[in-house]
Amino acid sequence: DAGVIQSPRHEVTEMGQEVTLRCKPISGHDYLFWYRQTMMRGLELLIYFNNNVPIDDSGMPEDRFSAKMPNASFSTLKIQPSEPRDSAVYFCASSPLRGVVVHEQYFGPGTRLTVT
Amino acid sequence: AQTVTQSQPEMSVQEAETVTLSCTYDTSESDYYLFWYKQPPSRQMILVIRQEAYKQQNATENRFSVNFQKAAKSFSLKISDSQLGDAAMYFCAYRPISGNTPLVFGKGTRLSVIA
Numbered sequence: 001d002a003g004v005i006q007s008p009r010h011e012v013t014e015m016g017q018e019v020t021l022r023c024k025p026i027s028g029h030d031y032l033f034w035y036r037q038t039m040m041r042g043l044e045l046l047i048y049f050n051n052n053v054p055i056d057d058s059g060m061p062e063d064r065f066s067a068k069m070p071n072a073s074f075s076t077l078k079i080q081p082s083e084p085r086d087s088a089v090y091f092c093a094s095s096p097l098r099g100v101v102v103h104e105q106y107f108g109p110g111t112r113l114t115v116t
Numbered sequence: 117a118q119t120v121t122q123s124q125p126e127m128s129v130q131e132a133e134t135v136t137l138s139c140t141y142d143t144s145e146s147d148y149y150l151f152w153y154k155q156p157p158s159r160q161m162i163l164v165i166r167q168e169a170y171k172q173q174n175a176t177e178n179r180f181s182v183n184f185q186k187a188a189k190s191f192s193l194k195i196s197d198s199q200l201g202d203a204a205m206y207f208c209a210y211r212p213i214s215g216n217t218p219l220v221f222g223k224g225t226r227l228s229v230i231a
Contacts, residue, residue: 031216043207043221050216089159095216105219107161 004108006092012114018080021111024073025094033105034067034077037089046090049075082115089113118143120210122222129198130230136183137193137225139208147213150184150191155205155224164206167191168213195227203229 005024013019025032033048047057052069060067064083069075079086089112093105120141129135141150152164167175167184174182179196195202208222 033218035218042223043219045218048218056218091161093161097216104163104166110159110161112159 004092004094004106006090006108006111008111009109010112010114012116013082014116015083016081017115018078019082019086019113019115021077021090021092021113023075023077023092023108025075025092026096026106027073028096029094029106030097031095031105032069032075033093033095034075035091035093037091037110038087043091046077079113082113084115087113087115118145118210118212118220120208120220120222122208122225124225125223126226126228128228128230129195129202131198131200133198134194134196135198135227137195137206137208137227139191139193139222141189141191141208141210141220143189143210143212145212145214149211149213150182151209151211151219152180152182152191152193153207153209153221154202155207156201156203161207165193170213198229200229200231203227 007022031050034046035043037043045059047067048055049069067077089110091110092108095105122139148169150167154162154164165175165177165180174184181194183192205224205226207224209219211219
């Protein structure tokens with residue numbers, strides 16, 4: 001398997017623009033997590049899904065952020081409008097329901113977002 | 117709420133020497149997993165080692181081992197025979213065993229390896 005795929009790897013945009021980050025989880029994984037990494041706050045959960053249904057979105061900072069998982073092989077994280085403080089690395093991770101180590105999370109390479 | 121604390125923002129070690137990275141956590145759960153992740157400059161999060169809290173034996177993976185002290189809620193990572201490729205950010209993470217919940221991360225320790 002190719003692992004968790006994220007696109008784009010880098011995104012530079014201007015304040016006020018809409019940004020969409022994409023994630024393709026590992027095939028067969030039931031859980032998908034979106035994390036954000038900043039210098040100040042480290043790695044934090046934004047939202048996670050189980051079988052395409054959002055389970056906990058309490059980490060989504062505000063209404064400018066939204067996430068969807070229309071099917072088992074695709075998820076998006078959208079920021080509209082974007083602000084400079086959204087600059088961060090955004091990770092997607094997926095996890096199987098069962099496995100050698102139950103619920104081990106596999107991370108994608110991350111998307112580095114810069115909002116100017 | 118569960119918290120994970122890494123008190124060493126930066127550490128350095130001479131090549132071939134041993135270094136220990138510290139991690140403490142707070143939880144009211146009795147069963148949980150603890151992890152150490154490595155993040156090299158490529159940004160990829162790489163699982164280094166995991167520990168199940170119900171296991172008394174400390175986990176080891178080649179040159180990496182942990183010192184898990186459940187009563188003290190301490191989970192340190194020891195890297196033996198350090199190599200240049202070990203230079204990275206290291207994150208300690210926690211997750212309860214029950215259910216498939218998100219990881220809670222510490223702020224990380226940046227490890228430099230000196231040739």
